[in-house]
Amino acid sequence: MFELVINAIVAxxxxxxxxxxxxxxxxxxxxxxxxxxxxxxxxxxLGGYGVWLLNTSLGLDPVLAGLIxxxxxFFIGIGVYLVFYNSFEKRGADxxxxxxxxxxxxxxxxxxxxxxxxxDYRLVRAFWIGKSIEVGFVGISLRLFIPFxxxxxxxxxxxxxxxxxxxxxxxxxxxxxxxAVRLMGANPIxxxxxxxxxxxxxTSIAGALLISIGPVxxxxxxxxxxxxxxxxxxxxxxxxxxxxxxxxxxxxxESLTATLGGPAxxxxxxxxxxxxxxxxxxxGLFRR
Amino acid sequence: MKKSFFLPAIAIIxxxxxxxxxxxxxxxxxAGYIVLQFMILATAWNLLGGYVGYVNFGVGGFFVIGAYxxxxxxxxxxxxxxxxxxxxGILSGALGFGVGYLTIRLRGIFxxxxxxxxxxxxxxxxxxxxxxxxxxxxxxxxPEPFPPFSDYLEFLFALMLFVAFxxxxxxxxxxxxWIGKCFIAIRDTEEASECMGVPxxxxxxxxxxxxxxxxxxxxxxxxxxxxxxxxxxxxxxxITVNSLAMPLVxxxxxxxxxVIGAILLGGAQQIVSVxxxxxxxxxxxxxVLIAFVILAPEGIIGLIQRRRS
Numbered sequence: 272m273f274e275l276v277i278n279a280i281v282a283x284x285x286x287x288x289x290x291x292x293x294x295x296x297x298x299x300x301x302x303x304x305x306x307x308x309x310x311x312x313x314x315x316x317l318g319g320y321g322v323w324l325l326n327t328s329l330g331l332d333p334v335l336a337g338l339i340x341x342x343x344x345f346f347i348g349i350g351v352y353l354v355f356y357n358s359f360e361k362r363g364a365d366x367x368x369x370x371x372x373x374x375x376x377x378x379x380x381x382x383x384x385x386x387x388x389x390x391d392y393r394l395v396r397a398f399w400i401g402k403s404i405e406v407g408f409v410g411i412s413l414r415l416f417i418p419f420x421x422x423x424x425x426x427x428x429x430x431x432x433x434x435x436x437x438x439x440x441x442x443x444x445x446x447x448x449x450x451a452v453r454l455m456g457a458n459p460i461x462x463x464x465x466x467x468x469x470x471x472x473x474t475s476i477a478g479a480l481l482i483s484i485g486p487v488x489x490x491x492x493x494x495x496x497x498x499x500x501x502x503x504x505x506x507x508x509x510x511x512x513x514x515x516x517x518x519x520x521x522x523x524x525e526s527l528t529a530t531l532g533g534p535a536x537x538x539x540x541x542x543x544x545x546x547x548x549x550x551x552x553x554x555g556l557f558r559r
Numbered sequence: 560m561k562k563s564f565f566l567p568a569i570a571i572i573x574x575x576x577x578x579x580x581x582x583x584x585x586x587x588x589x590a591g592y593i594v595l596q597f598m599i600l601a602t603a604w605n606l607l608g609g610y611v612g613y614v615n616f617g618v619g620g621f622f623v624i625g626a627y628x629x630x631x632x633x634x635x636x637x638x639x640x641x642x643x644x645x646x647x648g649i650l651s652g653a654l655g656f657g658v659g660y661l662t663i664r665l666r667g668i669f670x671x672x673x674x675x676x677x678x679x680x681x682x683x684x685x686x687x688x689x690x691x692x693x694x695x696x697x698x699x700x701x702p703e704p705f706p707p708f709s710d711y712l713e714f715l716f717a718l719m720l721f722v723a724f725x726x727x728x729x730x731x732x733x734x735x736x737w738i739g740k741c742f743i744a745i746r747d748t749e750e751a752s753e754c755m756g757v758p759x760x761x762x763x764x765x766x767x768x769x770x771x772x773x774x775x776x777x778x779x780x781x782x783x784x785x786x787x788x789x790x791x792x793x794x795x796x797x798i799t800v801n802s803l804a805m806p807l808v809x810x811x812x813x814x815x816x817x818v819i820g821a822i823l824l825g826g827a828q829q830i831v832s833v834x835x836x837x838x839x840x841x842x843x844x845x846x847v848l849i850a851f852v853i854l855a856p857e858g859i860i861g862l863i864q865r866r867r868s
Binding site: 493 | 661839
């Protein structure tokens, strides 16, 4: 029993690193820029399919494929943001229309994937998938460890970007006071566009991790909506380091529930946490 | 009010009974039922989303509770379809009442995500509930048709026609009354309307409960329609997307908006899924939804009003 719990906790921490990777983009777009990108998980699935194409046709390592795709996703993100900005933000339309827009984008991505690839599950191959390291009685599978590692690296990179670089600091400034940024002579819209592009650029990497951990099908994105929003809100909107911690909390909670209560209930945890956090402490744990 | 209600009501009932005597194509009722079902769902969604301004992304959850409540009533309690519809409405309305309490703390996007979360939890509970058939689903046999109907589907169509009429009339009545004006005040600025003496919380509870009730009722005849009920298809994302796309296409500010949207979008979907394919049909809804949200935020009714003025 004890070993089972320790194993579940370790697996949960590793899962948490992966959850951080899939959430970081949303922490930027939703948390900092106040753009309710409910289609974020859809872009992750799109990234997963892109990685699957590169992996099956060229035999590229999934994580490498995700990195190669991320510049392309950066520009997709910029395109989506420009449409969003010109049709909603600029006109001052109420935010609910923007929400419906992204809901439509999510639906469109799912349907396009079904039309091109069908509803079958897709898998990738890599030398590290399926291997594991034994540390005492704790088994660490590389299929979870590599995504954890990538998630942590991504957190550090984004943290440094938003705290050390000029562009990153402008973006954080936009989140706090857009007018002040403009008065300082910087262009808030340009900063927001680039930051949104970055948030979508992370989704191809997240998609690579997703398809490394398990098979992917077009409708999978919906299951992750609860997770990514739960982590973003729990972390405190826009907090990059908080995202990693909140993701690990969710990962451990899910893993323990799945071990003790049965795998079918694993997913209910994220939604449960989301509802509780929204109801009790909507500002999250690590409000910036 | 009375005259403007009873005459059309009798006309609608007569239409439901007389139509099967002349139109014998059973596909017409098969497709028409779905259009009417979405007319009710879209009207119910618009009551909360269009007037009060709270976006519900969990329509599928309310619908599936209605469908499963009615399936249990029909299968295990051998109940009448009308009683099953009431029970489905009451249970789904109770869920709506609970969701109403969420509006105290959650607004805008957070409310929308919470409803989406709720609907996914509902789906998980049903998938894991073996007594309800779990992921395997439930088989429901249609009863024998009774005169004047020669097919039970024709009766279901007439029933949905009448329920759709009642829902639209109810929402129309609310829109024209003081409640509708208070709803719009809440949508525009909740704090200000509270200060002006609008009982915002009680009205929001009313809206969520009524909206949930109508969605439950819309789901109740579904087991008889589909005859095989399983949690995945019964709460497809498509139900939610349609229920919010139809009011947005038709126009959210007027009671006719969801009706127009349901007839145009619902009718087009039935035609496309027969003539082309059901996947392309999904793509078209997605594109229409996005196009309308960007290009015609006031919907078709808004376009007509703009042309007139």
